[in-house]
Amino acid sequence: AQSVTQLDSQVPVFEEAPVELRCNYSSSVSVYLFWYVQYPNQGLQLLLKYLSGSTLVKGINGFEAEFNKSQTSFHLRKPSVHISDTAEYFCAVSEPGGYQKVTFGTGTKLQVIP
Amino acid sequence: EPEVTQTPSHQVTQMGQEVILRCVPISNHLYFYWYRQILGQKVEFLVSFYNNEISEKSEIFDDQFSVERPDGSNFTLKIRSTKLEDSAMYFCASLGNMNTEAFFGQGTRLTVV
Numbered sequence: 001a002q003s004v005t006q007l008d009s010q011v012p013v014f015e016e017a018p019v020e021l022r023c024n025y026s027s028s029v030s031v032y033l034f035w036y037v038q039y040p041n042q043g044l045q046l047l048l049k050y051l052s053g054s055t056l057v058k059g060i061n062g063f064e065a066e067f068n069k070s071q072t073s074f075h076l077r078k079p080s081v082h083i084s085d086t087a088e089y090f091c092a093v094s095e096p097g098g099y100q101k102v103t104f105g106t107g108t109k110l111q112v113i114p
Numbered sequence: 115e116p117e118v119t120q121t122p123s124h125q126v127t128q129m130g131q132e133v134i135l136r137c138v139p140i141s142n143h144l145y146f147y148w149y150r151q152i153l154g155q156k157v158e159f160l161v162s163f164y165n166n167e168i169s170e171k172s173e174i175f176d177d178q179f180s181v182e183r184p185d186g187s188n189f190t191l192k193i194r195s196t197k198l199e200d201s202a203m204y205f206c207a208s209l210g211n212m213n214t215e216a217f218f219g220q221g222t223r224l225t226v227v
Contacts, residue, residue, distance in 0.1 A: 032214060043220035044157070044205065051214050090157060094216075099145045099169050100209055102216055104157040 002027040002093050004105035012111045013081055021076040021108045023065075023091030033074040034092040034102070035065055044090070050074060051096075061085070086112045116140045118219035120206050126225045127196055135191045135222045139208030146189045147207040147216060148181065150174065157205065163189065196226045 005024045013019045025031060035047040048059025055067040065076045074091060091105040119138045127133045139146050148160040161171040163181050180192045189208075193200055203223050207216040 034215060036218075044218045046215065046218075049215055092157075096214075099162045099164050100216065101147070101159050101162055101170060102149075102207070103159065104149075106156040 002031065002095060002103050004091050004093050004103055006091055006105035006108050008108050009106065010109045010111065012113055014113050015083055016080045018079050019077065019081050019085075019110065021089050021091075021110065023074045023076065023105060025072055025074060025091070025093045027093060027095065029095055032094045032096055032100070033065075033067060034094070035059065035063070035074075035076050036090045036092060036104075037061075038088045038090065038107075040087070047076070047089070081110070081112050083112050083114060085110060116217075118206055118208055118217050120204075120219035120222050122222060123220065124223045124225070126227060129198060129226055130195050133193050133196055133224065135193075135204050135206075135224065137189045137191075137206030137208075137219055138187055139189055139206065140210065140217055141187070143208035143210045143213075143217075145169075145209040145216070146181075146183070147209075148191045149205040149207065149218075151203045151205065151221075152199075153202070160191075160204075193224075196224075198226050200224060201226045 033050040036044045048057050050057045050067045058064045088107045088109050090107045092102050094100040094102045121136045146163040151157045161175045162169045178194045203221045205221045206219045209216040
């Protein structure tokens with residue numbers, strides 16, 4: 001069975017500062033990894049995904065994530081955050097092939113402080 | 115760009131009533147899902163559906179829940195007798211045979227009063 005751990009439930013950060021949101025996963029097989037963003041009262045938007053190949057993945061809105069197989073991590077980073085980045089961020093995992101049920105982490109609320 | 119659409123965006127229902135949440139997946143997708151997010155909590159898997167039958171369901175998906183693909187385009191989630199604790203955002207998702215990630219709809223917020 002697969003699982004995702006997001007240790008930080010809330011991360012406050014000043015505007016224009018860098019941020020890292022942590023994600024660790026466990027799975028007995030190879031995985032696909034995702035980061036989703038959810039703005040208040042809205043749906044899920046895919047930020048980026050790791051399927052295979054290069055371990056550094058770039059997504060929308062200036063976000064990037066690095067897949068580290070040995071540490072089973074997929075941390076999300078942005079070098080300089082904006083107020084508009086205030087949202088909840090979910091790390092998720094699925095297994096390639098088949099019907100690919102997605103397992104989500106508990107989410108990290110990013111609060112950007114002016 | 116194709117998208118998954120869900121209706122209604124918000125539904126209020128009385129406890130004990132039946133409710134049907136509707137989804138139109140991306141055409142030519144083969145796998146369909148429902149997820150639930152209780153306010154302030156994580157997104158939880160409910161059920162997956164493939165080839166006109168349930169392929170997996172979670173513990174949450176008890177006898178009060180059912181899914182159906184009544185025609186070639188819609189995918190519905192029915193809750194037979196709603197409880198207060200069914201209040202949540204419900205997300206539909208679909209996946210194509212050659213896709214690597216599921217596409218999510220914008221969700222239906224269900225409020226049971």
